[in-house]
Amino acid sequence: MPLRELNTTLTALVEAVIPPLGSGLQTTEAEMKIPLEVQGLVVEGQLVLFAAPPSSRWVSGFQHQTNQGRLQVVSTPTIPGQPNALGESREG
Amino acid sequence: MSEREGFLVEEFLDAITSQLDRTQDALALKAVNRPLTYAVKEFAIDLKVFIQLDQRGNVRVRPSGPNEEGASVMQIGFTTVTRPMIQENTVALETSRSPSLAEIGLDDQERQSLERVGVRNVAELERLQSSTGSGGVSRFSGISVDRLRSALRQGRPIIDQIEMKPRSEAAPNPSPPPPPAGKIKPRVRLAIDPKRQPTPRTRLEPRPVSPPEEPNRRLHLRGRNLLGQQGPPKVTLGDQSLPLVDFDDDHIAVDLPDQMSSRTLSVALPDGEIVNLDLVRDLGLMASPEPGDDESPTNGANDPWQPDGGQR
Numbered sequence: 001m002p003l004r005e006l007n008t009t010l011t012a013l014v015e016a017v018i019p020p021l022g023s024g025l026q027t028t029e030a031e032m033k034i035p036l037e038v039q040g041l042v043v044e045g046q047l048v049l050f051a052a053p054p055s056s057r058w059v060s061g062f063q064h065q066t067n068q069g070r071l072q073v074v075s076t077p078t079i080p081g082q083p084n085a086l087g088e089s090r091e092g
Numbered sequence: 093m094s095e096r097e098g099f100l101v102e103e104f105l106d107a108i109t110s111q112l113d114r115t116q117d118a119l120a121l122k123a124v125n126r127p128l129t130y131a132v133k134e135f136a137i138d139l140k141v142f143i144q145l146d147q148r149g150n151v152r153v154r155p156s157g158p159n160e161e162g163a164s165v166m167q168i169g170f171t172t173v174t175r176p177m178i179q180e181n182t183v184a185l186e187t188s189r190s191p192s193l194a195e196i197g198l199d200d201q202e203r204q205s206l207e208r209v210g211v212r213n214v215a216e217l218e219r220l221q222s223s224t225g226s227g228g229v230s231r232f233s234g235i236s237v238d239r240l241r242s243a244l245r246q247g248r249p250i251i252d253q254i255e256m257k258p259r260s261e262a263a264p265n266p267s268p269p270p271p272p273a274g275k276i277k278p279r280v281r282l283a284i285d286p287k288r289q290p291t292p293r294t295r296l297e298p299r300p301v302s303p304p305e306e307p308n309r310r311l312h313l314r315g316r317n318l319l320g321q322q323g324p325p326k327v328t329l330g331d332q333s334l335p336l337v338d339f340d341d342d343h344i345a346v347d348l349p350d351q352m353s354s355r356t357l358s359v360a361l362p363d364g365e366i367v368n369l370d371l372v373r374d375l376g377l378m379a380s381p382e383p384g385d386d387e388s389p390t391n392g393a394n395d396p397w398q399p400d401g402g403q404r
Contacts, residue, residue, distance in 0.1 A: 006111035011119065067137055
């Protein structure tokens with residue numbers, strides 16, 4: 001499994017549901033269920049979680065087992081004062 | 093800590109939280125140039141792990157490796173919370189200022205016993221003790237009452253060093269205005285000399301006290317556990333409250349006024365104890381003389397209490 005930190009994978013997953021600029025589309029909410037190969041390593045004394053979608057569909061004796069992950073993404077307006085999907089408004 | 097030994101559950105949760113925070117930060121950066129950005133509202137994962145207990149009784153989790161059967165499934169869910177929810181469900185930051193159990197000399201086993209009853213620092217120990225009594229805490233934790241009292245004494249705020257420096261060493265301050273011409277006042281020690289005859293005085297008010305060489309002195313009080321849940325200690329000079337110019341867990345600093353109406357500095361520590369310091373006795377501060385002070389060679393000429401009535 002190529003080592004990718006969990007945040008890198010999650011950011012990439014969120015980016016994947018964002019429509020391209022100028023397409024006229026807008027994603028308001030997305031939910032993804034994804035298999036993840038998870039590994040914890042100690043880096044400079046701190047536990048760091050690495051997680052990425054499995055590199056192969058085939059089950060083998062040398063690949064990490066997959067864990068089911070669920071990610072819910074919401075769009076968030078960046079206009080000051082307007083409440084976002086979490087019900088919070090951004091200070092102007 | 094290694095992958096083979098497994099990780100503490102809180103370490104594992106911290107690691108996931110840290111990754112989610114970094115994800116949110118990365119997504120928030122996009123808001124600078126886009127009218128719409130995205131945020132992770134919820135994240136959940138079903139982790140295949142092996143649960144084990146270490147020698148200290150801590151629960152450790154180890155992600156299952158390749159070709160390992162029989163792993164447990166730990167379901168962890170994270171959701172976004174608002175600021176009020178954080179405040180309702182977490183310990184106040186003020187509580188975390190309190191010394192930890194290790195800092196008051198409790199060993200690993202004693203700490204673990206207290207953590208099992210929800211005590212992680214001195215403030216929480218004192219709170220539990222005030223509601224259940226020392227005997228109650230002792231019964232719940234298995235630590236003797238004497239040991240608990242001894243540990244609590246270690247956690248009390250204390251001042252053990254007093255030091256006075258010019259304010260200029262800490263931060264530059266405007267110099268005081270020069271005294272009016274022809275009225276240079278020598279300074280007289282307030283300490284009583286047993287060989288000297290007491291001089292009768294007509295004024296009964298406390299004499300102003302000022303630092304020895306120059307005004308603008310800063311008093312540094314050093315110790316430990318000086319930041320309590322209610323904040324830093326409160327310092328008063330007589331009836332005058334002195335604002336703290338600097339404070340930390342082991343240090344507070346106040347600026348002494350140029351003219352002081354009292355020689356007693358009171359420090360109200362976070363646990364309610366009041367420490368009184370005599371500025372003259374403890375720090376050797378001097379008093380500003382009054383007009384007609386006896387040690388002044390010029391002013392003494394008009395002192396009616398001089399043996400010759402001031403006229404030699």
